[in-house]
Amino acid sequence: MTTRRLLLATALSTALLVSGCGSIADDGGGAAAGEAPPGVTDTAITIGATLPLTGTAAVAGQGLEAGLRIAADEINAAGGINGRQVELVLLDDAFAPDRVVTNVRRLVSQEGVYALVAPAGSQGLPGTWSFIAENGTPVWGPVSPGDPDLDEVYLLSATxxxxxxxxxxxxxxxxxxxxxxxxxxxxxxxxxxxxxxxxxxxxxxxxxxxxxxxxxxxxxxxxxxxxxxxxxxxxxxxxxxxxxxxxxxxxxxxxxxxxxxxxxxxxxxxxxxxxxxxxxxxxxxxxxxxQVDTVSTDNPDVEHWRGLAQQYSGEQGTSGFSLQTYSSLRAFAELVQRMGDDMGYANFQAVAEGLREDPISLGAIPDIECGPLPGGHTCVNQAGxxxxxxxxxxxxxxxxxxx
Missing domain, CATH: 3.40.50.2300 (Response regulator)
Incomplete structure (x- = not known):
């Protein structure tokens, strides 16, 4: 498989830990020019997701939660993203579309997250797109909805x-x-x-x-x-x-x-x-x-995740859903690291849309190759x-x- 490239622990540390945070720039979409965007301080970056942690899809939701927490712990142990620790705000929607909508609004308006990373809810997320567009909040790697072709939404998995x-x-x-x-x-x-x-x-x-x-x-x-x-x-x-x-x-x-x-x-x-x-x-x-490699494969990148997942104390740590969201947050960390000091949403979009020329390669998923709209925010077209x-x-x- 062409995407199977070993991500060594030293590479993780080098990619995520830098000598200083520098200034925070923005140009709108959640903050006035020159102000810090939502969810970003000199020491932390807050991201959120809505997940079915209870209800008929709880097994999947618990796996999705596990992957996010495993990735956040690994990133933070390596020094964070450009020196900022990842803080997670994860809300339970019980696989109910109306709760997905409510949770997204809460994450953006009340919790003040910088971005949504790997939120689930194919039935509910489309009902949030107009709100997301109004606020300019990036939605990175939503799980399985159709592509709305919005500036803010980036699909990391085959639809x-x-x-x-x-x-x-x-x-x-x-x-x-x-x-x-x-x-x-x-x-x-x-x-x-x-x-x-x-x-x-x-x-x-x-x-x-x-x-x-x-x-x-x-x-x-x-x-x-x-x-x-x-x-x-x-x-x-x-x-x-x-x-x-x-x-x-x-x-x-x-x-x-x-x-x-x-x-x-x-x-x-x-x-x-x-x-x-x-x-x-x-x-x-x-x-x-x-959308991601199987958890039992001998792919070195999957083996690396598996070692972390086996130490996770929550439910479904070693499930395929865990590997999926682990990969999504790792890719998000790589993208933000490439953004440097400018955390503004316009720069987020510019760097993301440049991935077609310089993809993010994680090994357990196809290369992430976002490009400009229309169509370019479906960043992965391959499926196994x-x-x-x-x-x-x-x-x-x-x-x-x-x-």
Missing amino acids: RKSQIQVAIDYYAAQGLTEIGVIRQNNDLGVSMTAALTDQLPKHPEMRIVAEQETQTGSTDVSSAVNNIIAANPQAVLLATDNTQVGLILQGLRNRGVTVPVFADQGGAGTGGPSAIGPAGAAAEGLIGGM LAIVRGGQWQILQEFQAPS
């Missing part, structure tokens, strides 16, 4: 759409042409529609034999499963949350349907147990979108695939862009 496109290409390469689709009636389903619209014309032999919709937050997937089974597809694509992924797998496998089933990173919980744990034996053969074999996630196809 759900891109992951589904890569899965469609994989099915086509395997000669699987009759596909069943189950999607939720929310942003997840919108991503599925967009992926099918763009990718199916590239594979004219492929057709959708059944399309089913499930309700957000529901645990009743029986009707959708029955209708998929009746259509006798050769493979299935899912755009649902991890709870429904597990239930759908059980419904299919208990009826003897063993065809390949794909879900994106969030739904499959690739690398972790959020979907395959509840699914049990029915998870065998599940294909998950891969992993498969559950013997209850463990294994790499099926390494990172690549859709055809």
